[in-house]
Amino acid sequence: MEMINISDISFSYGNSQILDHASLHVSEGHFSALIGSNGAGKSTLMKLMLGEMRLGKDNGSIQLMGQDIRQFKDWKKISYVPQNGMVSYRDFPASVEEIVMANLYSQIGRFRFPGKKEKEQVHQALCQVGMEDYQNRLIGRLSGGQQQRVLLARSLVNHPQLLLLDEPTSGIDEQNTNEFYQLLQRLNQKRDMTILMVTHDLQSLHDLADDVWLLEDGKTRLLPHEEIPGNSSETDISSNMNTTCSVSDGRFNESEKETSAHGNL
Numbered sequence: 001m002e003m004i005n006i007s008d009i010s011f012s013y014g015n016s017q018i019l020d021h022a023s024l025h026v027s028e029g030h031f032s033a034l035i036g037s038n039g040a041g042k043s044t045l046m047k048l049m050l051g052e053m054r055l056g057k058d059n060g061s062i063q064l065m066g067q068d069i070r071q072f073k074d075w076k077k078i079s080y081v082p083q084n085g086m087v088s089y090r091d092f093p094a095s096v097e098e099i100v101m102a103n104l105y106s107q108i109g110r111f112r113f114p115g116k117k118e119k120e121q122v123h124q125a126l127c128q129v130g131m132e133d134y135q136n137r138l139i140g141r142l143s144g145g146q147q148q149r150v151l152l153a154r155s156l157v158n159h160p161q162l163l164l165l166d167e168p169t170s171g172i173d174e175q176n177t178n179e180f181y182q183l184l185q186r187l188n189q190k191r192d193m194t195i196l197m198v199t200h201d202l203q204s205l206h207d208l209a210d211d212v213w214l215l216e217d218g219k220t221r222l223l224p225h226e227e228i229p230g231n232s233s234e235t236d237i238s239s240n241m242n243t244t245c246s247v248s249d250g251r252f253n254e255s256e257k258e259t260s261a262h263g264n265l
């Protein structure tokens, strides 16, 4: 199944045309990347995909999980890690647990406090990103890389099938970026999570992404394998994967795929 099927879309801000008959397809289980220079329209495309902005009537179509975006209701199956997502939390007096828990409020309801089940879900999500020891720390006291992991945990707590990320590692050092990519790769390969990531980080694409789409002059192009930037001999991202979590406490390990393909992350 195509998780994302964008076909022939055009979009303008006023008189300024950003997308000109652009298309993009992401198959289930694929790790896809979207690249393009500053201002090319990547975030715009992402916003259209998330339903934050509407497409004009005769300006192409967007289907998510086989449904037209205008009728799409399964938003819980999709998570989004925004660009510079942590900036707004810098002085926010909330703990890591509270930040991740916030994505469960539709499940918890307005008049109930988080229970044991929700706390365990948060713990599991933090464990997946290696941040379980920081559960009670204030979000603003963490480093950029740690904050980004928390943001990823926040997006994982609902067990999404499709994860969209907009430049998730901007402003993060190389080591933390590589570790973040390992996390994503693990989610994709061991959990069958479909991923579309907007990125300027071309170095790792060769090892990371199944498909790389280039957005240029309003049009998209699927890059042939030999044109994908990055050199596979430089880094083997998967060889350094953290697989220390165990099934019993909700963490992740190598054998877990067989026991919970899409279930508890």
Ligand SMILES: Nc1ncnc2c1ncn2[C@@H]1O[C@H](COP(=O)(O)OP(=O)(O)OP(=O)(O)O)[C@@H](O)[C@H]1O
Pocket: 013, 018, 036, 037, 038, 039, 040, 041, 042, 043, 044, 045
């Ligand atoms: N709300 C808006 N109103 C008018 N123009 C906008 C708006 N948002 C973005 N733009 C313009 O549309 C173009 C595409 O912006 P967009 O943020 O989608 O690009 P991008 O590829 O994500 O860029 P970057 O890599 O720098 O994040 C830019 O020229 C931008 O200035």
